Amino acid sequence: MKIALCVKQVPDTTDIRWTENNTIQREGVESVINPYDVYACEFALKLKEKLSNNAEITVFTMAPPQGEDMLRKVMALGCDNAVLISDRKFSGADTYATGLTISTAIKKMLPDFDLIVCGQFAVDGDTAQTGPSIANFLDIPQVTYVTDFTDFGEKTLTLNRVMEDGIETVETELPALVCVMTQSFEPKRPLIGGIIEASKKDVKICTLADLGLEPEKVGLRGSPTYVSRAFRNISTHNAEKFKLGVRESVDLLKERLNL
């Protein structure tokens, strides 16, 4: 089975700093692999294990050149190949343009894929749209909010997914795309051997020219949406702070609760 695993590098959202103009300071902010993509990776590795290693996992990311470090880290967990989709012209892409770019890269680099595995969403943008957008451009079925797989056949995969009112067990034809929501597998730790092996492997680079897309189809120009205004979310709450004794705190609490 040929598996494409899509991952994204995100700024650590718990560590956001602001400039004087209330814009996000991007320099010096720690980058981490999107946590849901870690779940996606575990899902792919578990599937590979169940297939008695008769599977090959290729990791894809669309990122600036430093995305290569993350790809090597993911390879060290047991993935086989990596593709860095990178070009200045890709920047500013929304989920539509990102879906087109990544789907084109998968078609080019892994045309005979059976399965694409993504995280359910990325913690920076939190749109949950890029996975379905990739599936749309490849005209393949998608299963989102996946918690685990329960069975697989020659050309099928059976999955559990969480919907708002319950848990569905679905069987999808392959090729398909799945978006993984939770961690239902033991997390993998990179082995020293894995790290050494990963450092020796090639990370293939895919530029705009490699993809053969027109420049107006990618990045900000290829995006049907654009940000017209960004502003800091400043609380409208009072932020009154009291440091009192226990009894006084209780009295204040009662007063505010109208008791």
Place this chain on the structure above:
Amino acid sequence: MPNENNSGILIYAQLTRECYVHTVFFELLNKAKELAQKLGGVDVNAVVFTVPGQIECFKEAFRNMGVNKVYYYENEIFKDYSTEYYSKLIVELVKNTKPEIMLIGATNQGRDLAPRVSGALHTGLTADCTGLDINEKGLLAATRPTFGGQLMATILCKNYPQMATIRPNVFKVNPENNYAETEFISCSANLAEIKNRVKLKEFKKIIENEINELDSAEIIVAGGKGLKNEKGFELLKRFADKIGGVIGATRVAVEMGLAPVSAQIGQTGKTVHPKIYIACGISGAVQHTIGMEGSEHIIAINNDENAPIFDIADTGIVGDFFEIAEEFLKG
């Protein structure tokens, strides 16, 4: 692109398995009516997938809420949601009827469906909006939190329809919508032309009373990792019972096994806006506050006086939750 899309606003009406129209539809409808006024009184229409005969059950609701047109598809197969059937049929409907705006509730189903529809229509989709408006050029200005809620972005769309998803509980239902003589339009679906490659094998319902409790709660008492263990949550429960509150929790508390997933509030949980929200032992990570900042009055109890929760609380009490709650329960 010149705007040929002028048939008003189309909303996806999701049905629950118990055959109700999901409340998020009515929330969106109320907002859409407001937008329609700003656009000079355009129609607000709905699309719904039903099993044969079922539409009769919903007609009254659609009329009472003042929907102008309801496009409905009937087939036994629509008792279960299917990404491929639903998205392909909506794409066809949008191409035929040309709405200028399409709104979809950001339920799991809506978030699965919406990007397939927008992608196939080569148009833009803004996810999880918390504000919708019409700008001076008559375009949909969709505002959403990003970077874990710390940055708000107002997003415009170059193509039509301009699409957005909105989480349940963000907009309010207006029970006083004007009655309309809704036009019900039966749409024919040529399902043979659509590949449906995902088959539902089994469905297990989750019974979660807490979900509804949180939605309608006037007081929510939420705990975070500062409550440390089961004992902390037991105390939280006694405190909540005493004041008639419903229990909520942060993601960390849920992951520590202190509260059920259904109690989770925040980015990956529920969005709530009770009259009073009491955050106990919650530091105030944006992933949590994004789900509760809309509360009318926020009270925070935390022994770390530098906890970010105090920046968004109306009343911040620096102190030990265990001591304060025990004292409170004494009367």
